[in-house]
Amino acid sequence: MKIAVCVKQVPDTWAEKKLRDDDSTLDREAADGVMNELDEYAVEEALRLAEANGGEVVVVTMGPERAAETVRKALSMGADAGVHLVDDSLHGSDALATSYALAEVLAARNFDLVIFGSESTDARMSVVPAMVAERLGLPQVTFAQKVDVDGSKVAIQRQTEYGYDDVEAELPAVVSVVEKINEPRYPSFKGIMAAKKKPVETLTVADAGLDAAKLGATAAWTKVASFAARPPKAAGTVVTDEGDGGAKIATYLTEQKFV
Amino acid sequence: MPSLLLSRRDVEFLLYEWLPTQKLLGSDAYGDLDRETVDDLLDLAERLATDKFANHNHRNDVEEPTFDGNTVTVNEAVAPALAAYYEAGFGGLSMSAEVGGIEMPSVISQVIGMWFSAANVATSGYSFLTRANANLLMAYGTPEQIERWVPPMIEGRYLGTMCLSEPQAGSSLSDITTRAELQPDGTYRIRGNKMWISGGDHDLSDNIVHLVLARVPGAPAGVKGISLFIVPKKRDDGSSNDVSLAGLNHKMGQRGLTNCLLNFGENDGSVGYLVGEENNGLAYMFHMMNEARIGVGSAAVAQGYAGYLHALDYAKTRPQGRPVGAKDPNAPMVPIIEHADVRRMLLASKAYVEGGLALELYCGLLVDELESGDDPESTNLLLEILTPIAKSWPSQWCLAANDHAIQVYGGYGYTREYPVEQMWRDNRLNAIHEGTHGIQALDLLGRKVTMNSGAALSVLAQRMQATIERAKGAGGSPAMHAEALTSRLKRMLEVTAALWADRNVESALADATTYLEAVGHVVVAWLWLDVELAATGDEDFYAGKRLAAEYFFTRELPKVDSMFDVLAAQDNLYVNLDEAVF
Numbered sequence: 001m002k003i004a005v006c007v008k009q010v011p012d013t014w015a016e017k018k019l020r021d022d023d024s025t026l027d028r029e030a031a032d033g034v035m036n037e038l039d040e041y042a043v044e045e046a047l048r049l050a051e052a053n054g055g056e057v058v059v060v061t062m063g064p065e066r067a068a069e070t071v072r073k074a075l076s077m078g079a080d081a082g083v084h085l086v087d088d089s090l091h092g093s094d095a096l097a098t099s100y101a102l103a104e105v106l107a108a109r110n111f112d113l114v115i116f117g118s119e120s121t122d123a124r125m126s127v128v129p130a131m132v133a134e135r136l137g138l139p140q141v142t143f144a145q146k147v148d149v150d151g152s153k154v155a156i157q158r159q160t161e162y163g164y165d166d167v168e169a170e171l172p173a174v175v176s177v178v179e180k181i182n183e184p185r186y187p188s189f190k191g192i193m194a195a196k197k198k199p200v201e202t203l204t205v206a207d208a209g210l211d212a213a214k215l216g217a218t219a220a221w222t223k224v225a226s227f228a229a230r231p232p233k234a235a236g237t238v239v240t241d242e243g244d245g246g247a248k249i250a251t252y253l254t255e256q257k258f259v
Numbered sequence: 260m261p262s263l264l265l266s267r268r269d270v271e272f273l274l275y276e277w278l279p280t281q282k283l284l285g286s287d288a289y290g291d292l293d294r295e296t297v298d299d300l301l302d303l304a305e306r307l308a309t310d311k312f313a314n315h316n317h318r319n320d321v322e323e324p325t326f327d328g329n330t331v332t333v334n335e336a337v338a339p340a341l342a343a344y345y346e347a348g349f350g351g352l353s354m355s356a357e358v359g360g361i362e363m364p365s366v367i368s369q370v371i372g373m374w375f376s377a378a379n380v381a382t383s384g385y386s387f388l389t390r391a392n393a394n395l396l397m398a399y400g401t402p403e404q405i406e407r408w409v410p411p412m413i414e415g416r417y418l419g420t421m422c423l424s425e426p427q428a429g430s431s432l433s434d435i436t437t438r439a440e441l442q443p444d445g446t447y448r449i450r451g452n453k454m455w456i457s458g459g460d461h462d463l464s465d466n467i468v469h470l471v472l473a474r475v476p477g478a479p480a481g482v483k484g485i486s487l488f489i490v491p492k493k494r495d496d497g498s499s500n501d502v503s504l505a506g507l508n509h510k511m512g513q514r515g516l517t518n519c520l521l522n523f524g525e526n527d528g529s530v531g532y533l534v535g536e537e538n539n540g541l542a543y544m545f546h547m548m549n550e551a552r553i554g555v556g557s558a559a560v561a562q563g564y565a566g567y568l569h570a571l572d573y574a575k576t577r578p579q580g581r582p583v584g585a586k587d588p589n590a591p592m593v594p595i596i597e598h599a600d601v602r603r604m605l606l607a608s609k610a611y612v613e614g615g616l617a618l619e620l621y622c623g624l625l626v627d628e629l630e631s632g633d634d635p636e637s638t639n640l641l642l643e644i645l646t647p648i649a650k651s652w653p654s655q656w657c658l659a660a661n662d663h664a665i666q667v668y669g670g671y672g673y674t675r676e677y678p679v680e681q682m683w684r685d686n687r688l689n690a691i692h693e694g695t696h697g698i699q700a701l702d703l704l705g706r707k708v709t710m711n712s713g714a715a716l717s718v719l720a721q722r723m724q725a726t727i728e729r730a731k732g733a734g735g736s737p738a739m740h741a742e743a744l745t746s747r748l749k750r751m752l753e754v755t756a757a758l759w760a761d762r763n764v765e766s767a768l769a770d771a772t773t774y775l776e777a778v779g780h781v782v783v784a785w786l787w788l789d790v791e792l793a794a795t796g797d798e799d800f801y802a803g804k805r806l807a808a809e810y811f812f813t814r815e816l817p818k819v820d821s822m823f824d825v826l827a828a829q830d831n832l833y834v835n836l837d838e839a840v841f
Binding site: 014072073076186187188189190192193195196 | 260261291296299300303306343346348349351361
C-alpha cells in the first residue's frame, strides 16, 4: 500500500502570529516553524497502517525552503520518502490554490491512501482535505478518530458531536484525522540519522506541471483589505454585588450577546 | 511558548557563536553528525524533557518512593519517562556504536542531559547513573563484561548505580570496609553495607547493575587497597543476589530518585565480578571523575537556569506595587520586573546561570578536545584544574539563582504550590555529592594548582591572558573588564604562590574553600569576558550578554579581593582555634 501523508509547517503554536505589512500574508519568519500538530497524528497513523499492512509512506508538503525541516521530521519518525513543493509563486496561496497544487502532486504519484491532519493551526479552515479529494475525484472520509484498512476498503470512525459515525470508502481515498486517533511517536536518534539518507524530491511549480496563474496571493479568492494589531487588553468591567449581582451579570452577558 | 527549562537561544549561541563546536562536528570522528542533525536531537531532547519528564517533576517530589519491606515502588510516571528516553536512543549518548551507542561529542551529550536535568533531575538521575556505570565498564571491563552488561544498560532494560560510600565512610573512601573474597570459580563474594546509593533499588528495570568498591583480603590499607566489582541485584537465573535494601533515605530534594542503604551478602554473599585488577578500583572510578563532576555542575546549572527562567516569567506578569516615584495610589500596579530590586536579583541570576552554562560547555568541549584537539596535554591540564570549579561554582551560584527565584516569587515562592522552592531543594544536593564543596577545594588547591609544578595553573593563566589581550584590542567595555581581570589574575597567582611558599600543607589548605570560591569567580569572570567578545550583535539577546558581563565585573568580581586578602593573611584561623569556643 502506498500512503501519502500531507504535512504543513506552521508557526510555533505558542508564538504570537503576525501578518506582513507588504502583502498581508502570515509572517512565517517571525516565529519558529513546527510541524502542524494534527499532522503529527496523520504521520503516526500512516506509519501504523504501513506497519500493519505493509507499504510505503511518502510525506508531502508545500511551503518555503525551511518547510524541509518538517519533511525531515516526518522522515525521522519513520516515513520512507518526501516530496517538497517549493516555489516563490506559491506564496500567499489560499486553500483552493493549495488543494490544486497538492492534488496535482498527489495525482502524479498514484497513492492508495492520502492522509491529512484535519486542520492547520495557522489557517484553521479544515477544507483542504475535502478540496483535494474533490479535485482527485476520490472519496473523502474525514475527521477520523479510528482508521482501518481492509483489502480495498478504508473504514473510519468519523468523530461527531454526539459520538461517531462508521464510514467506509473504496480505496484510493482521502482521510483526515483528529487528535483522538493516536499518540504520535517521538523521533529517535536512529530515526533522525536515517532521515538524512532518505529520498526527498524537491519540486518547483514547473517541475510539478502546475499553472502558476492559479497559485499565489494574486490568484486567491479572498483578499485582506486591511488589518490592525489586536488592541491592548482593556480594563474589565467590575460588577459590585449589592444583592443584585446575579441580575447585573445577566444583563451584562445579554448586552455582550453572550446569551 | 519559549521553554522555562533552558534557553535554546543561549545554548546555540554558546555552542556555535562562542565555542568552536561547528569545527568538532565537521571532524572525522563525527562524520555523519552535522548542525542540522544536532538541532533535531536538541529538539527531541527538549520535547521529551518537557512532555515526559517535566510533567511529573512535582509529583516526584510530593509522592516519594515507598518501601513496604519487600518492594520499592516509585511514582508511576517515572517508568514511561525512562522508556521514552531509552526508545529515543539517549541511553547510548557518546558511547560506541559497536555496543548500540550514539557517537557524539561530549559537549552535545551534556546539553541533552541538561534538558532532562532541568525538567526532572530525579527521574533523569536513574539514566545518568546508568550511563556513568556503562561508561566505566566500557573503559575498564573485559569484552565479555561489556557484552553482558552494557547493551542492556544502553537500552534501559538494566539500570546502574555507583556504590562507593558506606555508613562510616562518606567522603573518606580510604575507610571503606566492604569485603570481597575470591571464589574458586573466579567470581567474588561481596559482603558489606553501602550508603547513599542513588537508584539503589526500584521497580523500574529487569535488573540493577551495582558497581561496588570493596576490599579483598590482605589489600593494602587506604585508597590503594580498593577494588571495583560488578554486583547485579539478580543472578543469571533471576534469583536474588543477596543484595537487600535496608531502607530508603528521605531527602530534602531529588525525592523521586531512590536513595538507599544497601546490604550486600548478609546471607550467602553477593556474587561480584572484578573489574580490571584488584586494588585499582578507585583509580577506575576516578578516571571518570572529571566527566562526572562536570555532569554535576551541569545539573546545577540546569536547576538554576530553570529557576531563573521561571522567576523572569513571573516577574514580567505579576503586578505588584508602583514605581517608587509614583504619586497616585490609584495608578495601575506595575509588573514587578519594573522594580530595581527585582531587576537586581534577575540580573544576578542571569549572570550566574548563563556564566555557569558557559563554564560547563567550555569544559565539555575540553573533554572532546582531549581526543580531537591540537594540544591534548594542555587541554588535559586545563580540564584538570577547571573540573573542581565546574563542579562547585554552579553548585553554589546557580543555587543562589534558585534562592533569588524564591525571593522574586515572594510568599508564593515559599509555598509548595509553586515550583521554585523544589528547584532550590533539588539543587542543594550538588554541593554535596560527587565530592563536597570542601573536597573540591582541597582538590583544587591541594592537587590541581600544584600538579606538574604548577603547569595546570600556568595553562589557565595563559588562556586568561589570551582573552585579556583580545579584549584590550576590542576597546570599550571589554577593555575595561580586561583591566579588572588582569589585576585579579595577578593577585590569584601571587596568593597561590604565597600559600605554598613554605610547603606547609595544613596552613596552605586551611582556607581552601575560600580559595575555591575566589578562583571560581575569577574563572567565570574570564569566561564572561570571552563571551562578551563574542556577543557583538545588535539584538536584545547580545545586549543582555553584555549587560550580564558588566554586572559580573562590577558586582561579582570585586568580591574576590576580600577573599584573596583573607587568604594572603594566612592567619590559620580555623586551624588554631580551640574547639571549646563552639
